[in-house]
Amino acid sequence: MMREQTIAVWQNQVRMRVLSQGSGPALVFFHGSWGLAWDPFLDELAKSFTVYAPEHPGTTPGAPDDIYHLDTLWDLVLCYDELLQALGLERAALVGHSFGAMVACEVAATYPARASRLALLDPLGFWRDADPIANWMVMEPAQMRARVFHNPNGDAAQRLLGGGAGDDPKAAAAARARLMWALGATGKFLWPIPDKGLKKRIHRVTAPTLLVWGKEDRLVPPVYADEFTRRLANSRVHTVGDAGHAPHLEQPETVARVVREFLTG
Amino acid sequence: MKISAFHLMPHRELPDDFEKRYESVWVTPPWFELADARRVGQYYNWTLDELLYAARAGFDGVCTNEHHQNAYGFMPSPNLMGSVLAKATNGSNVAIVQMGATLPTSNPPIRVAEEYAMLDCISDGRLVAGLPLGSPMDVNLCYGITPLEHRERYREAFALTLKAWQSREIFAWNGRYIQLANVNLWPRPVQQPHPPVWVPGSGSISTFDFAVDNDVCYCFLSYSGARSAKAMMDGYWQVVADKGREPNPYRAGFLQLVVVAENDARAEEKYARHVEYFYHKCLHVPAPWFSPPGNQDYRSLTATLANPVRRPENPKDLKYRDFVDRGYVIAGSPATVRDRLKEEVIKSLRVGNLMVLLQIGSMPHELAIENIDLFAREVLPQLRGTWDDEGWTNHWWPERLRGTAAAPRAAAVAAGGA
Numbered sequence: 001m002m003r004e005q006t007i008a009v010w011q012n013q014v015r016m017r018v019l020s021q022g023s024g025p026a027l028v029f030f031h032g033s034w035g036l037a038w039d040p041f042l043d044e045l046a047k048s049f050t051v052y053a054p055e056h057p058g059t060t061p062g063a064p065d066d067i068y069h070l071d072t073l074w075d076l077v078l079c080y081d082e083l084l085q086a087l088g089l090e091r092a093a094l095v096g097h098s099f100g101a102m103v104a105c106e107v108a109a110t111y112p113a114r115a116s117r118l119a120l121l122d123p124l125g126f127w128r129d130a131d132p133i134a135n136w137m138v139m140e141p142a143q144m145r146a147r148v149f150h151n152p153n154g155d156a157a158q159r160l161l162g163g164g165a166g167d168d169p170k171a172a173a174a175a176r177a178r179l180m181w182a183l184g185a186t187g188k189f190l191w192p193i194p195d196k197g198l199k200k201r202i203h204r205v206t207a208p209t210l211l212v213w214g215k216e217d218r219l220v221p222p223v224y225a226d227e228f229t230r231r232l233a234n235s236r237v238h239t240v241g242d243a244g245h246a247p248h249l250e251q252p253e254t255v256a257r258v259v260r261e262f263l264t265g
Numbered sequence: 266m267k268i269s270a271f272h273l274m275p276h277r278e279l280p281d282d283f284e285k286r287y288e289s290v291w292v293t294p295p296w297f298e299l300a301d302a303r304r305v306g307q308y309y310n311w312t313l314d315e316l317l318y319a320a321r322a323g324f325d326g327v328c329t330n331e332h333h334q335n336a337y338g339f340m341p342s343p344n345l346m347g348s349v350l351a352k353a354t355n356g357s358n359v360a361i362v363q364m365g366a367t368l369p370t371s372n373p374p375i376r377v378a379e380e381y382a383m384l385d386c387i388s389d390g391r392l393v394a395g396l397p398l399g400s401p402m403d404v405n406l407c408y409g410i411t412p413l414e415h416r417e418r419y420r421e422a423f424a425l426t427l428k429a430w431q432s433r434e435i436f437a438w439n440g441r442y443i444q445l446a447n448v449n450l451w452p453r454p455v456q457q458p459h460p461p462v463w464v465p466g467s468g469s470i471s472t473f474d475f476a477v478d479n480d481v482c483y484c485f486l487s488y489s490g491a492r493s494a495k496a497m498m499d500g501y502w503q504v505v506a507d508k509g510r511e512p513n514p515y516r517a518g519f520l521q522l523v524v525v526a527e528n529d530a531r532a533e534e535k536y537a538r539h540v541e542y543f544y545h546k547c548l549h550v551p552a553p554w555f556s557p558p559g560n561q562d563y564r565s566l567t568a569t570l571a572n573p574v575r576r577p578e579n580p581k582d583l584k585y586r587d588f589v590d591r592g593y594v595i596a597g598s599p600a601t602v603r604d605r606l607k608e609e610v611i612k613s614l615r616v617g618n619l620m621v622l623l624q625i626g627s628m629p630h631e632l633a634i635e636n637i638d639l640f641a642r643e644v645l646p647q648l649r650g651t652w653d654d655e656g657w658t659n660h661w662w663p664e665r666l667r668g669t670a671a672a673p674r675a676a677a678v679a680a681g682g683a
Contacts, residue, residue, distance in 0.1 A: 064563035137557055176570050177567045188414065191409070
């Protein structure tokens with residue numbers, strides 16, 4: 001059964017809703033730039049873990065302006081520290097996707113003891129001049145789908161980005177606003193180039209780390225995995241076929257299995 | 266009323282297939298394929314000459330503006346242009362209207378306060394200080410400012426600018442985005458307590474509030490004419506009324522594209538291709554770039570998405586006559602232009618500070634001069650007295666120029682040449 005709680009951190013100025021499900025060891029999932037939607041991947045993980053999925057500041061319904069209380073990535077990391085404290089999680093498995101994977105890695109670098117293991121799905125955080133990351137925040141919806149998904153017309157793309165022909169216009173407008181605001185509130189920590197200094201801090205990570213990468217990621221190409229593995233002594237990469245930048249949405253069972261095996265292994 | 270000549274400083278010779286071959290006129294147009302520095306030097310000089318011609322022909326003000334990586338307007342520093350204009354118009358009653366230097370892209374933003382103070386000193390108090398928010402293309406895409414911070418940075422810089430001009434004491438500014446321990450502006454402006462401030466906007470409700478709360482002149486810099494601006498400007502006047510301010514027409518500025526010829530048919534012959542060049546090539550920008558996520562606050566975002574305006578027509582589908590019929594461009598004989606400007610723009614939108622764009626797109630220098638000259642001789646004098654019967658004071662114009670019409674033509678030319 002899905003549980004829901006909203007926790008106020010940062011002198012009660014930042015409200016973060018946390019969805020949770022399952023039982024077993026604690027796992028915290030950090031969502032990507034497109035906002036949190038509970039998905040089959042999280043359902044799979046909830047069979048073996050107590051999954052906590054917090055919403056990035058500003059993306060919790062009813063609290064859009066809370067994001068204005070944060071200035072820098074440092075503030076954001078401290079917010080997560082307060083959130084984990086409030087959840088009673090001294091130490092947990094941290095899993096993140098894209099921007100969320102970058103944040104999970106920053107939390108693990110700042111508070112090495114908080115991460116028992118780290119699973120990063122197509123993480124952001126580095127920049128290679130030879131492999132520039134296109135700015136997905138200013139793309140036409142169709143262009144964004146094609147960048148993020150291996151199959152831009154599949155169910156996974158539809159669930160994350162909307163845009164189905166049969167959508168009710170009112171619901172579509174609300175979904176569009178939610179998506180745009182999630183891009184804006186996460187973009188605050190990414191614009192204009194998604195390298196905010198992780199290279200200076202990642203050496204502090206002590207948790208064993210798994211990198212999962214969609215083989216067809218056209219947004220953050222798999223070559224970026226090297227940036228992580230060469231800096232993390234205890235890390236390995238698993239690539240997933242028929243998947244783009246969101247492998248956990250396009251291949252939920254495969255990715256959930258790989259992550260579960262890594263976290264319990 | 267006050268009528269000023271506006272200039273974008275466009276590339277005048279983009280290739281015929283520009284909009285098919287390239288992604289955008291802004292941010293990504295490739296310089297080495299499209300431009301030549303010596304030729305561009307000619308454009309800058311033509312731009313200055315056209316604005317100076319307007320100044321000497323009887324316009325009340327000359328306007329420059331800031332854009333970056335933009336082939337339709339590449340004055341990255343409007344104050345360099347404004348400085349030349351200020352010096353060359355000394356001795357005249359022409360205002361130097363900077364529309365203007367963009368606060369969020371200036372670091373630290375007191376640079377704008379300093380340069381405007383310089384311009385006010387050089388021009389002996391003839392500066393109008395435009396303080397634009399800046400477009401998402403310029404500020405977010407070219408200058409890397411985070412969209413979610415764009416408006417906050419602007420508002421903080423705006424408050425700092427006003428304080429820096431006026432404070433008698435040296436002060437420390439411990440802001441969210443700006444920290445300066447010793448703000449002590451050298452020079453200070455001639456105009457006291459500070460030069461008149463204009464805030465250009467594009468119809469966002471939060472900017473209406475900001476303009477009225479700060480008692481500045483709100484300017485809508487439109488490329489699509491008065492008809493599509495009507496609802497927006499009515500919204501502005503409603504905010505003015507709601508906040509208990511008087512409906513002084515000089516609270517509003519508006520930019521209008523205008524071409525004048527001997528008669529309506531000649532206007533089409535002379536100007537049609539330049540107007541189409543402007544709308545087809547110069548406004549060629551991908552739609553999402555106008556609204557990067559976070560640039561609009563959440564309230565405006567949901568309002569926009571919940572009440573989508575009818576999808577605006579694509580200018581690329583329109584031709585010269587469409588642009589004229591729909592008022593994007595006011596075109597024709599002096600009588601036609603006069604009447605349409607007065608009814609559709611000045612009266613309908615209640616505009617006291619009108620800006621006209623007379624060099625449009627590919628329009629060559631000689632033709633731009635003809636357009637400026639005919640407007641100054643046959644249109645401007647008949648519009649100047651439009652608001653006189655209502656007796657308003659233009660608090661948003663340099664004080665010593667408020668009572669004056671620009672000097673008569675012959676005298677102005679002589680003064681300018683002196």
